[in-house]
Amino acid sequence: MADDGEKAHSVDEDESLTFGQKVKRELHEWAVTLAVFIPVFMIFSGLLYEQRVIPSESMVPTLQVSDRVAVAKFAYGYDRYSLPFSLGRYLPIPEGRIFARTPKRGDVVVFEHPHTARVMIKRVIGLPGDRIQMIGETVYINGNPIDSEYIRTVRYVPHGRSRAVTAYEWRETADDGKSWLTHRQEKGDRGDNTVLFVVPEGHLFLMGDNRDNSLDSRFLSGHCPPIDGVVDRVGCPLSVEADQASVGFVPMDHLVGRAETVIMSLYRCKFEDNEPCKKRVWRGL
Template sequence: MREWGATLAIVAPAFLLFTGLLYEQRVIPSESMVPTLEVGDRVAVSKFAFGYGRYSLPLSIGRYLPLGGGRFFASTPERGDVVVFEHTHSERVMIKRVVGLPGDTVQMINEELVINGQPIEAEFVRTVRYVPDRTDVVDTAHEWRETIGDKTWLTHRGLRGHTVDDTALFVVPEGHMFLVGDNRNNSYDSRELSGHCPPVNGVVDRAGCPLRVPADDASIGFVPLDHLIGRADTVLMTFHRCKLQDDEPCQKRVWRGL
């Protein structure tokens, strides 16, 4: 018992320091970031990328502590970063891609992402058939390569499900972000109005209004920068099995940078 006690006294604080200050692992639970991230992917999250706040603490213990807002050594994400964060309205950890920063205007028009009045660069790649997680149904998606600056990623469009092809105009408030999933028809994200203030003349530019739906049913809305946990940098490994049809090649799922 003394041996075990001495080991735990060293290992436990070292683990908490490492996961609180440097990196932690998160497992992808849903298909909202397909094809970039699949269900079961183990992702390394950089905790120092954007500074430290209450949600940076390991094991999500920060949500239970009487800590104030703000972050130490704070920096702002770049458009295109994949970030892990605390849901704006409920106690859930989420992962999405940053497309809007404070002061940006964001809108979806006919499936195109328009930032500050300009559609982002997008190129059709291929049409793929695959089996979504925990189903036996073969689905079809149109794969597009999107680019903002020097960041490029793949998205899926045209899937069956809840589509958000056209939206109101969003103006990102100070201290907030606009986030979307790469699986555009299977991601409940900032495009959905349920987590936002009501639009005024087709424009959403405020945050912090009372919710009109239960917190568990609300979208993430505009996400406060203080809710950041870290940046997803690398797919370490996965238990996901490739389910693409027609002998289409699958992406590498081990030690792959994002």
């Protein structure tokens, strides 16, 4: 009976409140909820995982436009770029990285573009000290061609286009056995043959899996000018506008984290010739 009385009393109280008082009470409850939720969310997304949405086709076929990707923030340590919503670029946080770890070749990394404020995603191909060069569409690492195997030819409709394109799918395998798929299209693209790149200490050489649609470390617009056909320096003035520059050599302290899983996707498969579509929900990279 006491419980019924308490409920009746609560109902009577609600009915006695004015509309303005009810709104004020609801706002107060929301404020309390957000005061608890926001710090928890900031700690989780700043220290553990955050979600990123893929904005372009530079990582096809591994990642498609609109894929939601889980990024492990703890994979390479923490610095100002680890904060959620890119808050680190606006706060007076000292440079440097704590619990720093070097990525492995083949890792898919999320990072802040060295020349602009854009957050991007590419694959690690070159580590500090590596000598990287593209010769006839093939990646050479320290003078040796990466193991490449032709898989199949596919036709698909790229994001935002109405016509299908033909892509040749290859599997590349690193020395440690890690492998990934790449797409190649027209032979003779400007990224198929490059000068020699020697990756400076504290930097990475990154490439997109969609080799003919990725402004990555292969392109000179984000690098110092080559000397005798070799690029091995950083810190030179750009020869183009910053938003037109490639990523160049990417400093490791610009890393946000390691992309690990496609959580879900709004991508609609548009393969032709009845090619099968890969699973795009909770798929590891």
